[in-house]
Amino acid sequence: MTDRLYLYDTTLRDGQQTQGVQFSTPEKIRIAEALDSLGLDYIEGGWPGANPTDSAFFDAAPETRAKMTAFGMTKRAGRSAENDDVLAAVLNAGTATVCIVGKSHDFHVTDALGITLDENAENIRASIAHIVAEGREALFDAEHFFDGYKAHPDYALRCAKAAYEAGARWVVLCDTNGGTLPHEIHAITRAVIEAGIPGDHIGIHTHNDTETAVAGSLAAVDAGARQIQGTLNGLGERCGNANLTTLIPTLLLKEPYKSQYETGIAAETLESLTRTSRMLDDILNRVPFRQAAYVGASAFAHKAGLHASAIVKNPTTYEHIDPALVGNKRIIPMSNQAGQSNLRKRLADAGLEVEKDNPALAQILEDIKAREDQGYSFDTAQASFELLARRALGLLPNFFEVKRYKVTVERRKNKYNRMVSLSEAVVVVKIGDEKKLSVSESLDESGSDRGPVNALSKALAKDLGPYQKYIDDIRLVDFKVRITQGGTEAVTRVIIDSEDSTGRRWSTVGVSPNIVDASFEALLDAVTWKLVQEGATL
Numbered sequence: 001m002t003d004r005l006y007l008y009d010t011t012l013r014d015g016q017q018t019q020g021v022q023f024s025t026p027e028k029i030r031i032a033e034a035l036d037s038l039g040l041d042y043i044e045g046g047w048p049g050a051n052p053t054d055s056a057f058f059d060a061a062p063e064t065r066a067k068m069t070a071f072g073m074t075k076r077a078g079r080s081a082e083n084d085d086v087l088a089a090v091l092n093a094g095t096a097t098v099c100i101v102g103k104s105h106d107f108h109v110t111d112a113l114g115i116t117l118d119e120n121a122e123n124i125r126a127s128i129a130h131i132v133a134e135g136r137e138a139l140f141d142a143e144h145f146f147d148g149y150k151a152h153p154d155y156a157l158r159c160a161k162a163a164y165e166a167g168a169r170w171v172v173l174c175d176t177n178g179g180t181l182p183h184e185i186h187a188i189t190r191a192v193i194e195a196g197i198p199g200d201h202i203g204i205h206t207h208n209d210t211e212t213a214v215a216g217s218l219a220a221v222d223a224g225a226r227q228i229q230g231t232l233n234g235l236g237e238r239c240g241n242a243n244l245t246t247l248i249p250t251l252l253l254k255e256p257y258k259s260q261y262e263t264g265i266a267a268e269t270l271e272s273l274t275r276t277s278r279m280l281d282d283i284l285n286r287v288p289f290r291q292a293a294y295v296g297a298s299a300f301a302h303k304a305g306l307h308a309s310a311i312v313k314n315p316t317t318y319e320h321i322d323p324a325l326v327g328n329k330r331i332i333p334m335s336n337q338a339g340q341s342n343l344r345k346r347l348a349d350a351g352l353e354v355e356k357d358n359p360a361l362a363q364i365l366e367d368i369k370a371r372e373d374q375g376y377s378f379d380t381a382q383a384s385f386e387l388l389a390r391r392a393l394g395l396l397p398n399f400f401e402v403k404r405y406k407v408t409v410e411r412r413k414n415k416y417n418r419m420v421s422l423s424e425a426v427v428v429v430k431i432g433d434e435k436k437l438s439v440s441e442s443l444d445e446s447g448s449d450r451g452p453v454n455a456l457s458k459a460l461a462k463d464l465g466p467y468q469k470y471i472d473d474i475r476l477v478d479f480k481v482r483i484t485q486g487g488t489e490a491v492t493r494v495i496i497d498s499e500d501s502t503g504r505r506w507s508t509v510g511v512s513p514n515i516v517d518a519s520f521e522a523l524l525d526a527v528t529w530k531l532v533q534e535g536a537t538l
């Protein structure tokens with residue numbers, strides 16, 4: 001007999017509480033779609049009414065198999081649930097599921113809210129009853145539950161029961177301050193079940209302030225809880241929330257969870273976990289944490305020597321799982337066979353079948369290593385990686401040569417006496433025997449300045465003679481800049497995402513001490529990659 005465990009993602013709500021994180025609506029949609037295809041049961045989209053981008057997200061929310069959930073708080077004292085405008089805004093998002101947070105620690109009720117304990121319990125009951133009466137599935141996030149239970153167990157239980165008895169599908173025990181250790185979480189969850197709330201109605205919401213959020217969630221499951229709340233990559237306020245990117249493979253691959261429980265996530269979709277984790281970092285313009293469990297670039301990286309030679313003979317010698325199960329890969333020092341077979345696989349994914357003994361393989365690995373030492377990163381810049389490989393394989397036509405480029409940046413007063421900025425770029429290319437000079441400005445149709453990289457991009461793509469028809473539809477969609485280490489110097493790494501009229505999207509990288517130069521290199525790769533894809537010839 002297996003029990004069903006439900007996974008509840010709050011990346012878009014609690015995850016957005018992370019310092020410096022603010023998702024745009026399109027980004028939220030992308031994340032929601034990724035969570036849904038991963039197989040999460042619930043996606044908490046945000047707090048409609050409290051945050052304009054959250055409201056916009058619910059208006060545009062994608063159709064998901066996962067239950068889209070709106071978050072809010074219990075009604076306030078002194079008005080009915082029906083007349084509480086904050087609660088109404090949450091219900092108006094029209095989601096099938098609604099999660100409301102409320103107090104369960106008596107000290108917070110009397111000191112932070114300034115209402116009586118009875119009023120708070122009644123607010124919980126009435127709010128949940130109202131949500132249920134509206135035909136929605138209701139969740140109650142019992143804020144500060146563990147601290148509250150430790151202070152006054154009776155009152156904490158009274159709040160949890162008020163929600164359960166009013167019809168809440170889930171009563172979620174929250175370790176809001178993140179300081180509760182796993183053994184305490186286990187004991188208190190157990191006590192809640194013994195007090196009459198069945199485990200298959202109990203959820204767990206932990207924070208990572210003692211770096212035990214994942215362990216605390218597992219302890220709650222061991223005690224009988226059947227819903228786990230967390231975020232991708234452990235994103236969240238302070239030290240973060242329980243990391244679903246770690247919890248998911250643990251639940252699917254480790255005993256006793258593997259045999260005792262079922263989740264909505266299939267073994268095949270688990271393979272997309274690493275990709276999903278990197279996608280989030282990419283949206284946040286963050287360097288992926290190399291040592292992240294399961295999905296980090298170093299999670300299955302072996303240094304040269306004893307480990308590496310044992311790994312080649314039998315991977316289980318120094319690996320707790322097969323990295324392919326979570327879509328990660330084994331990294332063994334470049335020179336050996338395994339490094340080459342990884343590379344061949346990546347090349348095959350790009351449509352380049354390379355024979356096992358081709359000496360270009362060693363060359364490509366060396367080129368990558370040398371470039372990475374200079375500050376390049378090919379993890380996301382797949383198009384630049386392909387060009388590097390094609391060059392080594394002799395499969396990259398010499399489409400054109402850039403003879404020179406120039407960019408000027410100017411700031412001056414216009415005729416209305418307002419300061420305006422403007423960039424101008426000149427690019428000279430040689431195609432066959434013909435030289436072409438293109439000039440472009442950085443102003444868009446509305447007359448606003450789009451900056452020097454935009455001017456360069458336009459000049460480069462303005463007149464490529466016979467190739468023009470292939471590149472006319474390239475659009476620069478994203479531009480990320482990061483200061484990184486290249487050798488002993490700090491250098492600038494630019495990643496550019498381009499898109500064409502077919503919706504195809506590709507990423508290229510450039511590195512230089514100079515941001516414009518790094519951008520130009522990435523732009524050049526973007527154009528060259530597109531010409532390769534189009535099968536352009538002179």
Ligand SMILES: [Zn+2]
Binds near residue numbers: 176
């Ligand atoms: Zn939280």
